[in-house]
Amino acid sequence: MFDTMTLTKAVGAGCGALLVFLLGSWAASGLYTFGEGHGEDVTQAYVIDTGASAAAEEPAAEAVPFPELVAAADAAAGHKVFAKCAACHKVDGSDATGPHLNGVVDRAVASVGGFAYSDAMVAHAAEAPTWTLEELGAFVENPKGHVPGTKMTFAGLPKEQDRANVVAYLASLQ
Incomplete structure (x- = not known):
């Protein structure tokens, strides 16, 4: 034992x-660890230039209106970016998880017959009745931020050029 x-x-x-x-x-x-909690000033051994200081010194570029970006955008590049959207949206006139997007530019918001839109999207149609270029750009940038309560789970396209290319592609499907 x-x-x-x-x-x-x-x-x-x-x-x-x-x-x-x-x-x-x-x-x-x-x-x-080094120098923390001992009252010493911590200095870095080397500094990596990220360009943040140069960007802060440069004057902000003038914002180009979204319709002008769409006019200069590449619809072929937008077709490639649209692959992210194609998981839920079709462009052949049939609905999938999301409504079809052919003819969406200048179409009434929440107007595809037979598609069950969220209450938030139907309410948004009263605020913005038409899918203009600006409206599409703002929605595609951040769907849940632009229309809180939408069923669309896509996070959005943060790059302005990608949004312009996708909207140009959708406009070419009229």
């Missing part, structure tokens, strides 16, 4: 393991 020597060995092994873990933690914190 358990005798005094066995108990002493078990407690010693536990204390030894704890000591190894504490010393390892102390050594690692000494290697990977």
Whole structure:
């Protein structure tokens, strides 16, 4: 059974393991931290230029109106970007998870017959009755932010050129 020597060995092994873990933690914190909490100023050994300071100094470029971006956009490139949309939307006149998008430019919002739009999208149709170029661009940028409560789960296209290309592609399907 358990005798005094066995108990002493078990407690010693536990204390030894704890000591190894504490010393390892102390050594690692000494290697990977510096100057924190000791009142010292921390200086970097080197600086990586990310261009953020140059970008901050440059004057902001004038925003180009979205319809002008669409006019100069590449519909072929938009067709490639549309592959992200094609998982839920078709352009052959039939509905899928989302309504069909052929003829969507200048079409009334929430107007595809037989498609069950969310209440939020139907309410949005009162605010913005037509899918203009600007409206499509704003919606495709952030669907849930533009129409809170929409069924559309797509996160959006943050790049303005991608949005312009997709809208140009959709406009070419009229």
